[in-house]
Structures are given as structure tokens and as C-alpha cells.
Amino acid sequence: MIEHIFRGSKKYWMWLSFLLIMIAAGFGAYLYQFTYGLTVTGMGRDVSWGLYIGQFTFFVGVAASAVMVVLPYYLHNVKDFGRITVFGEFLAIAAVTMCMLFIVVDLGRPERVLNVLIMATPHSIMFWDMVVLSGYLLLNLLIGWNMLEAEYNAIEPAKWVKNLVYLSIPWAVSIHTVTAFLIAGLPGRHYWLTSIMAARFLASAFASGPSLLILLMLVLKKYTGFKTEEKAIHKLSLIITYAMTISIFFIVLEFFTAFYSQIPTHMHSLEYLFFGLEGHGVLVPFMVIFAVLALVALILLLNPKTRKNQKYLAIACSFVFVSMMIEKGLALIVGGFIPNAFETITEYLPTVTELLITMGIWAIGGLILTVFYKMAIGVKEQTGGAEF
Amino acid sequence: MYDKKIIIPILAVIVVVLTYPIWSLFGKGAAAPELDLNTPEIQALAEKECIEDTEFMRSNHMELLNEWRIKSVREGTNVYVASDGQEYEMSLQNTCLSCHSNKENFCDSCHSYAEVNPDCWDCHVGGEL
Amino acid sequence: MKMDRRNFIRMCGLGLLGLGATKADKIFADVTKSKYLRTASLQGKRWAMVIDSRKCNDCDDCVAACHKVHNVPDINKKEQEVKWIWKEGFHGTFPDLGHQYMTEKLEKRLFPILCNHCDNPACVRVCPTKATFKREDGVIMMDYHRCIGCRYCMAGCPYGARSFNFQDPRPYIKNMNNEYPTRTKGVVEKCNFCAELLVKGELPLCVQACKKGAITFGDLNDPASPVRKILENEATIQRKPSLGTYPSVYYIV
Numbered sequence: 001m002i003e004h005i006f007r008g009s010k011k012y013w014m015w016l017s018f019l020l021i022m023i024a025a026g027f028g029a030y031l032y033q034f035t036y037g038l039t040v041t042g043m044g045r046d047v048s049w050g051l052y053i054g055q056f057t058f059f060v061g062v063a064a065s066a067v068m069v070v071l072p073y074y075l076h077n078v079k080d081f082g083r084i085t086v087f088g089e090f091l092a093i094a095a096v097t098m099c100m101l102f103i104v105v106d107l108g109r110p111e112r113v114l115n116v117l118i119m120a121t122p123h124s125i126m127f128w129d130m131v132v133l134s135g136y137l138l139l140n141l142l143i144g145w146n147m148l149e150a151e152y153n154a155i156e157p158a159k160w161v162k163n164l165v166y167l168s169i170p171w172a173v174s175i176h177t178v179t180a181f182l183i184a185g186l187p188g189r190h191y192w193l194t195s196i197m198a199a200r201f202l203a204s205a206f207a208s209g210p211s212l213l214i215l216l217m218l219v220l221k222k223y224t225g226f227k228t229e230e231k232a233i234h235k236l237s238l239i240i241t242y243a244m245t246i247s248i249f250f251i252v253l254e255f256f257t258a259f260y261s262q263i264p265t266h267m268h269s270l271e272y273l274f275f276g277l278e279g280h281g282v283l284v285p286f287m288v289i290f291a292v293l294a295l296v297a298l299i300l301l302l303n304p305k306t307r308k309n310q311k312y313l314a315i316a317c318s319f320v321f322v323s324m325m326i327e328k329g330l331a332l333i334v335g336g337f338i339p340n341a342f343e344t345i346t347e348y349l350p351t352v353t354e355l356l357i358t359m360g361i362w363a364i365g366g367l368i369l370t371v372f373y374k375m376a377i378g379v380k381e382q383t384g385g386a387e388f
Numbered sequence: 389m390y391d392k393k394i395i396i397p398i399l400a401v402i403v404v405v406l407t408y409p410i411w412s413l414f415g416k417g418a419a420a421p422e423l424d425l426n427t428p429e430i431q432a433l434a435e436k437e438c439i440e441d442t443e444f445m446r447s448n449h450m451e452l453l454n455e456w457r458i459k460s461v462r463e464g465t466n467v468y469v470a471s472d473g474q475e476y477e478m479s480l481q482n483t484c485l486s487c488h489s490n491k492e493n494f495c496d497s498c499h500s501y502a503e504v505n506p507d508c509w510d511c512h513v514g515g516e517l
Numbered sequence: 518m519k520m521d522r523r524n525f526i527r528m529c530g531l532g533l534l535g536l537g538a539t540k541a542d543k544i545f546a547d548v549t550k551s552k553y554l555r556t557a558s559l560q561g562k563r564w565a566m567v568i569d570s571r572k573c574n575d576c577d578d579c580v581a582a583c584h585k586v587h588n589v590p591d592i593n594k595k596e597q598e599v600k601w602i603w604k605e606g607f608h609g610t611f612p613d614l615g616h617q618y619m620t621e622k623l624e625k626r627l628f629p630i631l632c633n634h635c636d637n638p639a640c641v642r643v644c645p646t647k648a649t650f651k652r653e654d655g656v657i658m659m660d661y662h663r664c665i666g667c668r669y670c671m672a673g674c675p676y677g678a679r680s681f682n683f684q685d686p687r688p689y690i691k692n693m694n695n696e697y698p699t700r701t702k703g704v705v706e707k708c709n710f711c712a713e714l715l716v717k718g719e720l721p722l723c724v725q726a727c728k729k730g731a732i733t734f735g736d737l738n739d740p741a742s743p744v745r746k747i748l749e750n751e752a753t754i755q756r757k758p759s760l761g762t763y764p765s766v767y768y769i770v
Contacts, residue, residue, distance in 0.1 A: 006394055037702040038666075039683035044596030048671040048681060108666015108681065108703025115646040115665050126645035126669055187639050187760035188675025265613075341677035342609035346596060461660050464652050465553035466716045475554070482696055510701040511661060513693060 001152055004378025005371045011223070012374065019367045026360010029353045030105060038108060040353045046346035047337040049106070051330060051354050055361070056102035058208070058329035060179045061201060063095035063136065065209020067172035068239050074165055080232040083380070084217065086151075089144035090372035091213060092172075096137040098365040105357050125182045132175045139168045144372070152379045176201045183336060191269035192336045194257075200250040201328070206243035208324035210236050211317035216373075218314055226377045237313055241301040244320055248294060251327075265343075269335040272345065280345045283334065286326050293323035421501045424493035429486060438487075439470045450506070453480060481512045557718030563636075563655040564710055565737040565765040566724070567747045570628050572731035579629055580604070582726035583708070588699045590689035599680040599700075601708040602631040602723055610768075611756060623770070629723070629732070632657060632678040632708040633756060633764030640670035640679065649705075655737075655765055656710045664704040671705060675760050679707045737765065 008016075033040050043050045069088035072078035104110050121127050143164050150157035180198035183189065194200075214236055217228040258266040271277045274287045297319035299306075306312035334348050350358070430436060438445045440452075456478045459465045468476045477483050488494045491514045499506060508514070583589070583602050592598050604627040608615045634657045641651050648664040651657055671679045685702040693699070697713070700706045711721035719725075724734045735742035744767075747753070753767040 003391060006391065037682070037684040039594070039597055041683075043683070044594075045598060045671070045677065045680055046596065048668045103667075106667070108668070108705075109664065109701075110666075112646075112663070112665045115648075115663055119646040119648075119663065121645050121647050124643055124645040124669070126643065126667060130645070182669075183672070186643070186673050186675075187762060188757065189672065336672070341612075341675055342605060343612035344609065457662060459553045461658065461662070462650070463553070464559055464654070464656075464712065464716060465555050466713075467554040467556060469552040469554060471551060478553075481698060507701070511698040513695050513698065 001148060001375050001379055004375045007378075008374060012370075016367065016370065019363045019370065022363035023360050023367065026357050026363060029356035029360065033105070033353055033357065034110075038106075040351060042348050042351045042354060044346060044348075046340040047334055047348035049333050049337070050348055051350040051358055052102045052106035054329045054331075054333040055358055056099050056106070057179055057183075057201075057333060058325055059095045059098045059102065059365070060133070060176055061205030061324075061328065062209045062212060063092045063099065064172045064176040064202070065205045065213070066092035066140065067169055068206050068210050068243075069213070069236070070165060070172075071169050072235070072239075074162075075169070078235060080229060080235050084213070084228055084232055086144055086147050086376050087216065087373065088213060089140045089147070090376060091209070091216070091369065092140045093137065093144060093372065094365045094368040095209075096133055096140070096175075097368055098361050099133060100137075101361045101364060102358075105361070125178060125185070129175075129178050129182055132171065132178050136168070136171055136175050139164055139171060143168060148376055148379055151383055154383055173202065176205055183333070188341060189336045190265040191332075194254060196250055196253060200247065200254075203243050203246040203250055204324050204328055207240050207247050208321050208328075210240050210243070211320040214240070214317045215314065215321070216369075218310065220373065220377065224377050225381050233310070233313070234308065237301065237307050237317075240317065240320060241307065244294070244298055244301055247324070248298060268339050268343075272338050273331050273335045277339070278345060280338075280347055282347050282349055283331055287331060290323045290326040290331070293319040294327075297323065418501060421497040423498060424490055427487065427489045429489055433487070439468070439474070439476050439483075453508070456480070480508060481514070485514055555716050557716060559652070559654040559716065561738060563737040563765070564634065564715065565655075565735065565744045565767065566710075566721075567733045567744050567751075567753060567767045567769065568629055569731045569733070569747075569751075569769040570626055571769060572729040573627070573629060573727075574729070575627070576728070577604070578726045578728060579723035579732065582722045585692065586694050586697060586722055587709075588686075588690050588694050588697055589706075590686035590699075591691060592684075592686075592689050594683075597681075597683040599682060599686060599706060601680075601706070602629055604628060605630050607770075611754070613757060613759070614754075628768060630676070630678070630756070631723070631766065632710070633676055633762065633766045634708075634710055636763035636765065637761060639673040639675065639760075639762060643669045643673040645669065652712070654715070656712050656715070657707075658709060658712060659704075659706060661698075661700055661704045661706065666703040666705065668705060675757055675762065676764075679705050681705050 041050060066088035069081045069085050073081040073085050104113060107113060116127055116130050143161060146161040147157050150161070177198040180201040183192040184194060184197035186192060214233055217233060220226045221228060255270060258270050268277060272280065273283050274291075275281070276284045297316045300312050300316035300319070301307050306316070330350075338347070339345050425436070440448075445452075456468065459468075460478045466478055468478045470476060485491065491509075495514070580600075580602050584591075584600070587601060589601055590599050607619065607623055607626060607628065610628040610630055634655055636655065638649075638651060638657050640649050641657060644650070645667065646663050646665055648660045648662075649657060649670055650660070666681065668681055671681060682700050682702050682704055686700055690699060711719075711723075714721060720734050724732045733743050733747055735744035737744060739745065747769070748767060751769050753769055755764040755767055758764070
């Protein structure tokens with residue numbers, strides 16, 4: 001199977017070289033950050049988590065969303081997803097790896113990261129996050145690899161692999177729930193202290209992850225021999241429509257609780273993010289983009305005509321992905337720190353170094369995704385895409 | 389063997405990288421360092437012995453320091469009772485270095501010979517900064 | 518099991534893991550059979566502090582004494598400052614208490630603030646390595662050797678009492694105190710209630726430094742202690758009591 005990775009067209013190698021250049025740039029930026037410390041980021045004592053933890057949170061969602069192709073196929077026998085489950089699993093592998101990298105680049109002393117396991121502390125949610133994320137990575141590696149190998153050998157996958165698939169379904173829910181618990185149980189962080197945080201996370205994950213998957217499938221259709229069936233894409237777009245509607249509904253719920261109760265600390269973060277507070281509002285343009293993209297995407301998804309048209313669907317999917325990336329991958333984390341513990345405002349925007357490192361991690365995710373997808377397509381082309 | 393052209397060069401690179409610590413030292417023989425115990429503070433001692441005997445200190449000082457760190461930071465004690473009953477304040481900076489005031493010739497010379505880089509001095513003040 | 522190439526590699530991996538595991542028990546073993554003592558007993562104590570803000574005026578003696586001895590760096594980037602004790606106005610100190618018609622005196626008054634050494638500390642709950650932990654005498658300690666710099670405690674602390682070393686602090690320490698360590702780049706730090714003095718039976722530096730006697734320190738579990746006497750006779754408040762952290766620092770307003 002691996003041999004497919006090393007045989008490709010000129011375009012394939014050019015794409016890989018492009019990713020490697022991005023990774024090198026990101027790595028260079030990381031060395032700079034490693035030498036001088038996190039002072040090269042836009043974070044400070046008030047906004048002490050920024051883009052890295054935001055991106056981490058977002059990509060945990062992307063990883064968890066693999067369950068949206070796995071669950072219908074294995075629990076509800078939705079045959080249409082048969083050919084793409086492995087793409088969902090490989091997307092999860094790339095996303096979890098990115099999550100781990102985002103955590104590592106955020107640490108002040110990355111060389112001590114294993115202390116989390118050596119000094120295992122069950123009352124810390126971060127310990128559980130490390131456990132469930134590594135477990136999820138392992139699960140998807142085992143499942144994805146063995147499924148593809150079975151396809152390669154044209155045999156049924158082993159029974160234990162199928163059992164692991166069943167385990168991976170609740171596990172996927174757990175990784176995003178634990179990630180929500182990471183921030184949803186902190187006294188004094190009013191914006192995060194909401195019991196629907198985990199539900200919000202899952203809903204937005206099940207919108208943004210499958211959106212990315214559809215976009216990837218459309219790219220594969222254009223550039224490779226692998227064609228996803230219309231029916232699979234259609235089913236996936238329905239899932240996105242539901243998840244996106246629920247996500248926006250949840251955000252409306254947050255607004256209601258804050259603004260009808262009129263409790264200032266509950267209103268402040270939302271006011272800051274969406275309208276600006278006391279003359280501070282660097283994130284307002286981002287939130288306007290979020291709101292516009294999310295609403296346009298919702299309209300395109302809810303209307304069956306546009307949803308079934310792949311051109312509009314592609315627009316809707318990219319809008320869902322970008323809007324959720326802004327809302328969850330930046331604003332949600334930063335908003336929790338504004339206003340700070342003294343009810344004053346310190347703003348945050350990522351620095352160039354942070355952006356370069358983030359881009360480098362995206363490129364690593366892209367690289368993992370590319371080689372795994374290349375392998376999967378190679379196998380599928382050889383076997384004629386046999387289904388089991 | 390399939391894909392010889394790819395596998396063999398990659399294997400070669402991996403072997404070279406993994407053995408770097410060994411071959412990078414070829415031709416770099418160095419004499420064992422002489423530990424310098426000649427500080428004014430030690431000269432002034434009636435009995436020239438550390439808190440435990442020399443053999444123990446030589447082989448266990450790192451574990452002892454780790455233990456001190458746990459006992460003082462985490463368990464809130466401040467006094468170490470040595471095997472001979474003598475009591476010492478547990479402090480790398482204020483107890484160890486008060487006698488071994490020559491960090492370069494005492495700590496560093498041996499550590500650099502053994503190629504170990506303890507990060508004690510990132511925080512604990514040891515002579516020159 | 519058939520020993521083919523794959524199984525051989527799998528076995529090698531397992532063997533290596535096993536080898537690693539045999540070393541693991543050494544991490545926690547003691548090397549000596551020696552005893553460890555405390556100069557002053559900390560048993561059954563719960564340290565607390567009462568700050569009489571009426572006596573506190575424009576001086577910075579407590580801050581200066583603490584920061585000098587503990588080698589707290591003076592970082593020029595305000596947003597990445599490191600501080601153990603500092604002064605805030607009424608609204609910053611008690612954001613849920615003030616109102617717009619307060620006396621001018623109160624509006625202008627500055628309150629020394631520091632780690633509250635909470636009885637139910639959120640920072641300790643969230644720390645993934647127990648680098649920050651609660652001692653039996655109530656002091657919330659930091660073990661800088663163990664901190665991975667994830668800053669989860671900073672998100673957890675509702676008092677903004679924690680500082681992160683965004684850079685190497687040493688170049689920013691003007692007069693190094695050679696008898697106390699510095700911290701290193703990439704760890705979180707905060708007030709330690711002068712644990713190094715408590716164990717010797719001495720009072721924290723800020724208490725000693727205050728010429729007005731505005732800061733009182735003592736054992737909350739001892740009814741005869743000076744802090745208990747004040748708490749019984751004066752109207753005192755804590756910062757953000759509704760969060761259930763039970764701070765050990767009280768204020769007279």
C-alpha cells in the first residue's frame with residue numbers, strides 16, 4: 001500500500017513540495033518562538049490563550065466529525081458512505097495530529113509535555129484530553145489502516161477492527177466533549193461557563209468537519225480518478241444542514257440568556273466580539289464575516305435547489321468551514337478572556353510568528369492528508385473501489 | 389526487494405542520524421577532569437567532608453538533589469538530617485554552593501566532560517550568570 | 518504466532534516499551550534513608566491574611582520587598598508583566614461590588630492584591646501535572662520544575678494572580694538576590710505566601726515591609742491568632758466570593 005505514496009504525477013510532487021516549503025517556514029518560525037519564548041506571540045497575562053488553542057479546539061471538532069460518515073454507515077447501514085468512511089478516518093488522523101501540534105507549540109516548556117502522563121492528574125481535564133486524543137489517533141490509525149488493507153487484499157476486515165469502529169463512535173463524541181469541558185468549567189470565565197458548550201462544539205464540528213470532507217471529495221473528483229457518488233455527497237450535505245442549523249440556534253440561545261437576563265458579565269464577551277465594548281473591537285470585523293458567511297451558508301443549505309447543486313454546495317461548505325473556523329478557531333477562546341479578571345479589556349490579535357506556525361501546522365495536516373488519501377485512492381483504483 | 393532506490397537511501401540516512409552521537413565523538417578524546425575542591429570556604433572547614441561521604445555524593449548527588457527538591461518544594465520541609473546526624477538547610481544555592489563556590493571548576497567541568505546538561509542553573513543562581 | 522517480518526517488528530516495539538517501563542519506578546524512589554525536618558511546624562495550620570485598606574496609602578513597600586527578594590523581573594511589556602503582589606483600584610479588585618456613586622476616597626484607593634491561596638483553588642484543579650498544588654497548611658505552591666507552561670491555571674484563576682514567563686526573566690532582574698532562585702522562560706509563577714519564611718517561623722515579606730501595619734498574617738484555624746481577632750471584630754470581605762473559591766486573603770474596606 002505504501003508504494004502508492006511514492007508514485008505520483010508531477011502535480012502531486014509539486015503539491016507535496018509546496019507543503020514541505022510551508023512546513024519549513026512554520027518550523028523556522030517555531031524555532032524563533034522556541035528561542036525567545038512565547039513573547040513573540042500576541043498573548044499576554046490577560047489573553048493567555050490565543051490562536052493556537054483556538055485552532056486546537058477547532059480541529060478537535062474536525063477530527064470528531066469523522067463519526068458523521070462512520071456512524072451512519074456502521075449503525076444505520078447507509079451504504080452510500082461505504083466508499084468514503086476511510087477518507088473520514090484519515091481526515092481524523094490528520095486533524096488529531098494537528099491538534100497535538102497546536103498544544104505543543106502553545107506550551108512554554110514543550111520538552112516537559114510528557115509530565116502530563118508521568119504525573120497523571122485525573123482531576124485535570126487536560127490530562128483526560130491528552131488521553132482521549134491519543135486514544136482517538138490510535139483508533140483511527142488502526143481502523144483506517146486495517147480497513148484499507150482489507151480492501152487492498154479484497155477480503156472482509158477482521159472482526160476486531162469492526163469492534164474498534166463501534167468503539168470509535170462514542171470516542172469521537174468524547175474527544176470534543178472533553179475539549180469543551182476544558183474551558184466550560186472555569187470559575188470567572190463567564191463566556192465559557194455554559195452547559196451547552198459541549199453540545200455547541202459537537203454541533204459546529206458536525207457542520208465544519210463534513211463540509212471539509214465534501215470539499216476534499218470535490219477536489220479529489222477534479223484532480224484524481226476517485227469519484228464520490230452523488231448520493232454520498234447529498235447525504236453528507238443533509239447532515240451539514242442540520243448541524244449548521246443547530247449550531248446557529250445554539251449561538252442564538254447564548255445571546256438570549258445573556259441579553260434577556262441583562263447580567264453584565266454574561267453580556268460583555270458577546271458585546272465585545274460582535275459589537276465592540278468600550279471602544280475596543282478588533283475582532284468585530286471577523287465576527288461580521290462569521291455572521292454573514294454563516295447566514296449565507298445556512299440559506300444555501302436550507303434551499304434544496306442550491307444544496308443539490310454542487311457548485312452552490314461547494315460555496316456553502318467553504319462558508320461553513322471558514323465561518324466556524326473564525327467563531328471557534330479564534331473568537332471563542334479569545335472572547336473568554338475579554339474582559340479580563342479585573343473587568344478591563346486587553347485585546348488580542350495573532351502575530352506574524354503565530355500565523356506562520358499555524359500555517360506550518362496546517363501544512364503538516366495537509367501533508368498527512370495528502371499521503372493517506374493518495375494511498376487510499378491508489379488502493380481503490382487497483383481494486384476498482386470494491387465495497388464491503 | 390521492491391523500491392530499492394527509495395528504501396536504501398532512506399535507511400542510510402536513518403542509520404547516520406541514529407548513530408550521530410557515536411561518530412560525532414570520534415577523535416575528540418578528552419582527559420577526565422580534576423575536581424577542584426580548593427575554595428576558601430572548604431579550606432576553612434575543620435573536617436573536609438561533604439554532607440554525606442564522597443563516594444555517595446559522587447554517584448548520587450543528582451538523586452539527592454531531586455529528593456531535596458521534592459521534600460522542600462512539595463512537602464514543605466527545610467532541613468536535611470544527614471546520616472551522621474548533622475542538620476543542613478536544603479538549598480542548592482545557599483548550602484551546596486556556599487562551600488562549592490567554584491561552580492565552573494566543580495560542577496561544570498565534570499558535567500561537560502560527561503555531556504550532561506542539568507538545567508538547575510536556569511533558575512538557581514550559581515556564580516556567574 | 519508465525520514469526521514473519523511484521524510480527525518481529527511488533528515484538529521489538531513491545532520489548533522496547535517493557536525496557537522503558539522497568540526504569541519508570543526509579544523516578545519516585547528515595548535515594549537516602551535520611552530524615553527531613555521543619556524548623557517551624559506547619560501542622561494543622563491554615564494561613565490567611567487580612568489587608569486593612571484604610572491604612573494602606575500610596576507607598577509600594579510591600580511590592581518592592583516581595584519583588585526584590587523573590588527575583589521578580591521588571592518586564593517593560595505591560596501585557597507580559599510578571600508580578601506577585603501589586604495594587605489595583607476598587608473596581609479592579611472587587612469588580613462585582615462597586616457602584617457609580619462611591620465616595621471619592623474609595624474610588625481612588627488602591628488595594629494590594631496577590632494570590633488568594635484559595636481553600637478551593639481552581640488553578641490546582643486544572644493543573645495537568647500537579648505543578649501547582651495545595652499544601653496542608655493552605656499555601657498554594659508552584660513547583661517550577663514540573664510546570665509545562667500550558668497556562669491552564671491562568672485561565673482557571675478568576676483573580677488574574679498568575680504570571681507567565683513569556684521570555685527569559687533574568688535579563689529583567691535588576692538586582693539579583695543570590696539567595697533565592699529566579700524562574701525560567703516558559704513557566705507560570707505567582708506569590709507563594711513566602712513559604713520559604715513560613716517554614717522558618719517568620720512572617721511573609723509584605724507583612725514585614727508594611728510600615729503602617731496594614732497587613733496581618735496568621736493561622737485561620739487558631740481562634741487566638743491575629744487574623745481571627747480582626748475577622749471577628751471588623752467588617753471584612755473577600756474577592757469574588759460567589760465563585761466558591763474561598764480566598765484566604767481578606768480585606769477591610
